[in-house]
Amino acid sequence: QVQLVESGGGLVQAGGSLRLSCAASGSIFSINAMGWYRQAPGEQRELVAIKTTSGSTNYADSVKGRFTISRDNAKNTMYLQMNSLKPEDTAVYYCSLIQNVARYWGKGTLVTVSS
Secondary structure, three states, X not given: OEEEEEEOOEEEEOOOOEEEEEEEEEOOXXXXXXXXXXXXXXXXXXXXXXXEOOOOEEEOOOOOOOEEEEEXXXXXXXXXXXXXXXXXXXXXXXXXXXXXXXXXXXXXEEEEEEO
């Protein structure tokens, strides 16, 4: 099993920044990709950013140029640097890891952006 723990969420004013972290532990042996998703109240969960082990990175159009995903493979930790935050970025942010054919999720961390 793989455990994912997110941290770094909180309340920030519009235009501010936050850095989310996701620490992975457990039976980690062949990660295919790690990514961030978010779910706003009443909305479906959506992809924010994903980074594959081969090096490719994809961002949602709504966050391009503002968010940056990164990974520290030695620490099995992933980050999401969020700049120029907007009220519409308010959501629970989830860390996800794909290993072979299995996908794992963290419990999420709440990001609230006030106007």
